[in-house]
Structure formats: C-alpha cells, structure tokens
Amino acid sequence: MSAITIQKGAAVDLRQTAELLNEIIAIGGSTAMTNPMSREDLEGWLMADPDKSNWHVALTEDGTLLGFQWIGPWGDLPPEACAIGTFVKAGRTGLGIGTKLFDASVKAADALGYTWMDAEIRADNSGGLAYYQSRGFEDYRTLRDVPLDDGTFVQKICKRYDL
DSSP states (O other): OOOOEEEEOOGGGHHHHHHHHHHHHHHOSSOSOOSOOOHHHHHHHHTSOTTTOEEEEEEOTTOOEEEEEEEEOOTTOOTTEEEEEEEEOTTOTTSSHHHHHHHHHHHHHHHTTOSEEEEEEETTOHHHHHHHHHHTOEEEEEEEEEEOTTSOEEEEEEEEEEO
C-alpha cells in the first residue's frame, strides 16, 4: 500500500467523505446510520462546532480518501467526554488506517480539553468492537433496543477510553 497521510478534515474532503460513508451505509451492519448523507449533511455534522469537535481524514498519495474519524459532543455525554466515530473504506480495514486516525484524534481530544472518549458500537459490528477494544476502550454500558432510522432495533455496546 502507498503512504497514508492523516490530516485535519476540511470542506474540500466532504465529497469523498460522503461517498465513502454512503458506501458503508449501503452495505449495512457496521453503522447505526441507515440513510445516505449529502455533502451538506456531513458539513453540518463534521464541521458544526470547531471549538468542540474535530475530524481527520486518511488520504493516499494521490488524494484518495481511505477513511475518516470524528470526535465531538454527542447525546447525553458530559462535557468532559467526546464521542468518536470511525469510518474506513470498505475492503481497506485492517491496514492501519484506523490506528493512524486514532492517534490524531487522541491528540485533538486532549487539545480540546476532553478527558475521555465514548464509542457506541452496534453489538453486531464485530469489526468495530474489535477495533475499539484494540485501542484500549473498555465496555461501560449497553444500550438495548436502540431504534435506527429504518425502524430496525439494535443493541449498542458503549466503550470508554480515558485520555
């Protein structure tokens, strides 16, 4: 594999980010998202509050997006905690992309003043559970019967990582 560059996400990355995420959503089973997201939807999520959130992209030498990771406030988390979401191009997992993104996100979370991260992973997403476990996240609660936009109910495992 060619060299991977990690950099802070920007507006120029939103088109490729939407394409990557929508491919993952279409495949199903590894994200709680069930509806495709537009570039504008992603901009509203990923770039909503730069004082409390951050996102990084993983790019090849030719600028092809391989993945992205976001941290920021979410749901009922306390102010000292940020949520984290990781998305790697289908067929490209297990190649170190998530590790490089996570290293950048840990630094960003610390700089934003967070003391811990929360990852909510679908219980049927064995790859996601293994990824966060391998980063040092520990289970701290289970959410049962979480409704998705398509009406499906899933269980989520919440994992915590102390910075």
